[in-house]
Amino acid sequence: MQTKQKQISEGAQRIVVKVGSSLVTNNGEGLDHVAIGRWAEQVSQLLAQGFEVLMVSSGAIAEGMQRLSWHQRPSDIHQLQAAAAVGQMGLVQVYETSFARFGIHTAQVLLTNADLANQERNWNAKATLQTLLKLKVVPIINENDTVVTDEIKFGDNDNLAALVANLVEADTLVILTDQGGLYSTDPRQDPNAQLITHAKAGDPSLELMAGGAGSSIGKGGMLTKVLAAKTAAQSRTTTIITSGREENILNRLFAGESIGSRLIPE
Ligand code: GLU
Secondary structure, eight states, X not given: OHHHHHHHHHHOOEEEEEEOHHHHTTTTSSOOHHHHHHHHHHHHHHHHTTOEEEEEEOOHHXXXXXXXTXXXXXXXXXXXXXXXXXXXXXXXXXXXXXXXXXXXXXXXEEEOHHHHHSHHHHHHHHHHHHHHHHTTOEEEEEEOTTTOOHIIXXXXXHHHHHHHHHHHTOSEEEEEESSSSOBSSOTTTOTXXXXXXXXXXXXXXXXXXXXXXXXOOOSSSHHHHHHHHHHHGGGTOEEEEEETTSTTHHHHHHTTOOOSEEEEOO
């Protein structure tokens, strides 16, 4: 099993790392500069080893709420969009400052599902991202929340990260979350829940494990991650769902350690 995982890691050159709001903001308490700094350090080490890394990061709404002194997440979608527009400024500022410590430039890229579905925009986005990677710049990608509301309502960027993986034909999509990975049942309720270490992306039984029968697509829960892995598999991208709070997580994963859940394309 170790050999198989090692091979997957060694084949990984282009990586998309997705971090969700709860991680970036330390459960909603403003942007977690320390956590972002740690990921920046690890990404800089991966770049030095020859990997290409793109980051998909949420956190704009949470940061916007903080800046506007809103203590409760509003239900009005336009208020959420406005908060995202305010917070995006702080989000990219923290990434830029964190990566600058390692001499690396970042680039702000705001995309939507519809952009990627349009042929010309898709080509432009792909060409820009590829140029940024050649320049050793780390793209910091978020949904353009001013013009769409998909990830605000459903995904917390899981789907966007998978579409980006398709766009750049990434080898690996790492979804960093606040849980250890995908479990056979909900680990918060079932002490016997088993971590799924390997599975085929797109296996329908994963959707049942992640969401339970009849569940709807929640905002950034496991179901959207399992569905993202299915989408990512269309470009033969392996998805790893794992905890962003694990020490040195990115370096350990790409040194071949078995951590979290690997959803592998058929
Ligand atoms: N794009 C949004 C953000 O960066 C999605 C996450 C959310 O709905 O909180 O905040």
